[in-house]
Amino acid sequence: MKNKNDNFIFLVINPLAGGTDKKNEKYIIKEYIENKGYNFVYYETTGNKEEPSDETEIKKLYTKYKPKKVVIGGGDGTIKFVFETLFKEDIIFGILPMGSANGLAKDLDLPNDLETCLEIALQDNFKEVDSISINKMKSFHLSDLGLNAELIKNYHDSKIHGKLGYFLQMFPTILENKDPFNATISTPDTQIETQAKVILIANSSKYGTGVVVNPLGKVDDDVFEIVIFRSLELSLILKILFGNLPLEDDAIEIIRTKKALIQTDYPISFQIDGEFCGEVKQLDIEMEKQKIKIATPKLNSTPRK
Secondary structure (H helix, E strand, O other), rough: OOOOHHHHEEEEEEEOHHOOOOEEEHHHHHHHHOOOOOOEEEEEOOOOOOOHHHHHHHHHHHHOOOOEEEEEEOHHHHHHHHHHHHOOOOOOOEEEEOOOOHHHHHHHOOOHHHHHHHHHHHOOOEEEEEEEOEEEEEEEEOOEEEEHHHHHHHHHOOOOOHHHHHHHHHHHHHHHHHEEEEEEEEEOEEEEEEEEOOEEEEEEOOOOOOEEEOOOOOOOOOOOEEEEOOOOOOHHHHHHOOOOOOOOOOOOOEEEEEEEEEEEEEEEEEEEOOEEEEEEEEEEEOOOOOEEEEEEEOOOOOOOO
C-alpha cells in the first residue's frame, strides 16, 4: 500500500544556476510534473544565509510535507547544499543539471535533456552514492586543494558567471602559476610527503566540464581517491583536457582509502563540490556511513542526448 506522500514531489530550484535566468526551465519542470499527475511544493533558493535562510525554509517544507522524492534543479553547489540540508532523511533525490558545473550528473550518466532528466528523477531506479566528511563538511563529488580551488575562488569573485565565467578565469589563474605547496598525507596504510599543485579528494571521476581527473573513481564503491598533481605543466594540462590522463607520469599519484589526514605548510585554497571554502592547512577526511539515494537511468534504457 502506497503512502499518500509517495505521489508528492518537493522541487528545489536555483533560479540563477549557471549564471542565467531559469524562467523557461521552471515552466517546463512545473508543466511536466503537473501533467504526470504529481502534487508538488516548489521552492526557489535565494542564497540567503541569514534567517529565514534557504536551509531553514527547505527543512520547514520537508517537515510539513514529508515527500519521498526531492528534485533539485541547479549545479553541483546547489545539489551539495540540498543533499547536506536533508542528509539524515530517507529520500530519493532527483537531479536536473542546470548549473555551470554538473560533474556529479555526468558521473551518474544523466543526459543534458531536461525532460529526460525529469523522467529519470520521477521513476524508482536509484543508486546509493557515497558521501565524504571533510573537516565536518560533506562532499559528494570532487573537492580539492590548490590551483582548481583558486579558479573557483576567482570565478565567484568575478561578475561573469556560467561556463563563460569559468573559461575567462581559467587562463589568468593558470598564468599566476604559484609554486607548489608542501603536503603530508597520512592514511591508515601509508604516509607520504610531497609537493603538489593540486590535491584532489574524489568520490567520482569527472569535473563538471566532463574532463576525467580520476579514472579510478566510482560514486558507490565505499572509498575515495586522493589524486596528487605534483606539477601542472601545459603539456600535462592538455593531456588531461583531451581525456588522456597519463597515470604513468611521475607528476600524478592516486591513493585509495576510507580515511586520511592532509596537512600543508601554509594555508591553501580549498573547495568542496564547486563551492570555495577559504584557505586551510589541514583536512580531516573520512567516509560517511550513510549514503545518498539518487535517481539514475535504468541500465536497460538509453536516455535521449
